[in-house]
Amino acid sequence: MAETWNKKEREKKKxxxxxxxxxxxxxxxxxxxxxKSFDDMLAYLDENGNLTSxxxxxxxxxxxxxxxxxxxxxxxLPINPADLIxxxxxxxxxxxxxxxxxxxxxxxESVFVHINSLSGEIKENxxxxxxxEMGPKGANAVxxxxxx
Numbered sequence: 001m002a003e004t005w006n007k008k009e010r011e012k013k014k015x016x017x018x019x020x021x022x023x024x025x026x027x028x029x030x031x032x033x034x035x036k037s038f039d040d041m042l043a044y045l046d047e048n049g050n051l052t053s054x055x056x057x058x059x060x061x062x063x064x065x066x067x068x069x070x071x072x073x074x075x076x077l078p079i080n081p082a083d084l085i086x087x088x089x090x091x092x093x094x095x096x097x098x099x100x101x102x103x104x105x106x107x108x109e110s111v112f113v114h115i116n117s118l119s120g121e122i123k124e125n126x127x128x129x130x131x132x133e134m135g136p137k138g139a140n141a142v143x144x145x146x147x148x
Contacts, residue, residue: 087147090126102128102141113141120146 043051047060086104088111093100098115100122111132113122122128122144130141 084131085129086132087127087129088141090122090124090128093122093124100124102130102144109139111139111141112137113144117142118144122146 043053044055046052046056086106088102088104090113091101091103091110093113095115100113101110102113103110111130112135113130117130117140127147128144129147130144132139133142134140
């Protein structure tokens with residue numbers, strides 16, 4: 001069978017592409033071994049969290065105890081009940097409506113008080129002790145007692 005001129009041209013192009021592909025492969029192999037050793041490719045993390053090419057200084061190493069590592073929310077210390085009791089002055093109290101406000105002596109904030117939270121009768125300008133409880137609309141005074 002005789003080959004046509006078209007077939008010869010296609011065969012030449014295939015051979016040429018094969019040759020170019022082999023040359024590119026050889027070139028890639030040679031350039032990848034450009035004196036880069038494993039040590040040159042390593043990256044280190046310094047104490048500030050930045051990547052660097054220099055290994056860390058062993059003299060700056062910090063020992064961390066396993067117990068000191070906290071994962072998640074830290075454990076809450078038990079609350080001392082004496083810390084919850086606050087002192088204040090009744091700035092406003094409406095006996096008929098059953099609510100009023102107490103001004104905290106330490107924080108100077110006004111705290112709402114309802115008649116159901118009282119352990120006795122209170123009037124305006126009375127000194128009281130109370131505990132703060134967060135309600136749907138803000139801070140509420142509970143366990144309100146008059147101080148004599």
